[in-house]
Amino acid sequence: MNKKPSDEVVMAWVYLLKAQNAAMGHVEAMFKKGGLPPFSWYDVLWELEKEDAVGLRQFQLEERLLVSQYGLSRLLTRIEKAEYVERLPCSEDGRGHRVVITRPGKKIRAKMWEVYSQAINTAVGDRLSDKQCEQLKRLLANLVD
Amino acid sequence: MNKKPSDEVVMAWVYLLKAQNAAMGHVEAMFKKGGLPPFSWYDVLWELEKEDAVGLRQFQLEERLLVSQYGLSRLLTRIEKAEYVERLPCSEDGRGHRVVITRPGKKIRAKMWEVYSQAINTAVGDRLSDKQCEQLKRLLANLVD
DNA sequence: TCAATATATATGCAACTGCATATAATTGGT
DNA sequence: ACCAATTATATGCAGTTGCATATATATTGA
Numbered sequence: 001m002n003k004k005p006s007d008e009v010v011m012a013w014v015y016l017l018k019a020q021n022a023a024m025g026h027v028e029a030m031f032k033k034g035g036l037p038p039f040s041w042y043d044v045l046w047e048l049e050k051e052d053a054v055g056l057r058q059f060q061l062e063e064r065l066l067v068s069q070y071g072l073s074r075l076l077t078r079i080e081k082a083e084y085v086e087r088l089p090c091s092e093d094g095r096g097h098r099v100v101i102t103r104p105g106k107k108i109r110a111k112m113w114e115v116y117s118q119a120i121n122t123a124v125g126d127r128l129s130d131k132q133c134e135q136l137k138r139l140l141a142n143l144v145d
Numbered sequence: 146m147n148k149k150p151s152d153e154v155v156m157a158w159v160y161l162l163k164a165q166n167a168a169m170g171h172v173e174a175m176f177k178k179g180g181l182p183p184f185s186w187y188d189v190l191w192e193l194e195k196e197d198a199v200g201l202r203q204f205q206l207e208e209r210l211l212v213s214q215y216g217l218s219r220l221l222t223r224i225e226k227a228e229y230v231e232r233l234p235c236s237e238d239g240r241g242h243r244v245v246i247t248r249p250g251k252k253i254r255a256k257m258w259e260v261y262s263q264a265i266n267t268a269v270g271d272r273l274s275d276k277q278c279e280q281l282k283r284l285l286a287n288l289v290d
Numbered sequence: 291t292c293a294a295t296a297t298a299t300a301t302g303c304a305a306c307t308g309c310a311t312a313t314a315a316t317t318g319g320t
Numbered sequence: 321a322c323c324a325a326t327t328a329t330a331t332g333c334a335g336t337t338g339c340a341t342a343t344a345t346a347t348t349g350a
Contacts (some may be wrong), residue, residue, distance in 0.1 A: 070338075141160055
C-alpha cells in the first residue's frame with residue numbers, strides 16, 4: 001500500500017511548478033523582447049565558451065545540460081546554422097566531433113547574458129534576499145538526484 | 146546601468162531549473178510507465194471534477210491552470226477526443242461552452258492520481274520533511290506574481 | 291582477427307507549442 | 321437599433337520535442 005503525500009508535500013510541488021512557470025515566463029519574455037535567440041541556446045554557448053578553443057564532445061555537453069541526446073543533436077544543428085558553433089571532426093573518435101563556439105557565438109552569448117542576468121533579477125533577485133536565495137537553493141538541491 | 150545578479154540569486158535560479166527538471170522527470174516517467182495520458186491532462190480533469198456537473202468555461206479553466214489560451218483549446222480537443230470531457234453548448238453565451246468531465250474522465254483522473262501522488266512522493270516527499278516543504282513553498286510563493 | 295556488443299550521433303514521424311490571425315458572439319456608446 | 325470595440329474560442333503554419341530507430345565507429349572477448 002502506498003502512502004499519500006502530505007498537504008505540505010503537494011503544495012511544495014504545486015509551487016515548484018508555479019514558480020518555475022512564472023520565472024521562466026519572465027526570462028523568455030525578456031529574451032523575445034530583446035530579439036535574441038531562444039533561451040536554450042544560452043547554456044550551450046556558455047558551456048562551450050568556458051572550454052574555449054578545445055570545445056566539448058556532444059556527450060559531454062549532454063552531461064552538463066538539461067537536454068536529451070536527440071534534443072541536443074538538433075539544438076546544435078540549429079545553433080550551427082546560425083554560425084555560433086562549429087562541429088569539428090574529432091581525430092581520436094571518428095563517431096563524433098568536437099563542438100566549439102565561434103567568435104560571433106561569444107559575441108551573442110555576452111549579449112544574451114546582459115538580458116538574461118536582468119531577467120534573473122526580475123524573476124528572482126528582486127523577490128528574494130541573498131539569504132533567502134541561499135536557503136531556496138539548499139532546499140531545491142535535495143530534489144536533484 | 147543595470148545591476149548584476151548576485152551569485153546567490155543565480156544559483157537559486159539554476160537550482161530552480163534543475164529541481165523542476167528532475168522532479169518533472171520523475172513524474173513523467175511514472176506516468177508513462179503507467180500507460181497514462183500525458184501529465185497535463187490531470188490538472189484539467191481535476192479542476193473540472195471539482196465543479197462536477199456544472200463544469201467550467203474555457204476562460205475560467207485558463208485562469209486556474211498554467212496554460213495558454215490556444216494551448217488549452219487544443220488540449221481540450223485532445224481530451225475530448227478521448228471522451229474524458231465534453232464541451233456543452235452554453236445558453237448564456239453563444240461564443241463558448243461549458244466544459245464538463247465525463248464519468249470515464251473521473252475514472253481516469255482517479256487512476257492518474259494514484260500514480261501522480263506516488264510520483265510526488267518520489268520527487269519531493271521522500272526528499273524533504275513537511276517543515277522543509279512548507280519553507281520551500283513559502284520561498285517559491287515569492288516568485289509567483 | 292572477427293563477431294558481438296556498446297557508444298556517439300542523427301533522423302523520420304507524430305505529437306505538441308507559440309505566434310499570428312480568424313471566426314463568432316457580446317457589449318457599449320451614440 | 322447600429323456599428324465599433326471587446327471577449328471567447330479556434331486554427332494554419334512553422335518550429336520544437338519525444339520516441340523509436342538508424343548509422344557509423346569503437347571496444348571487447350574468444
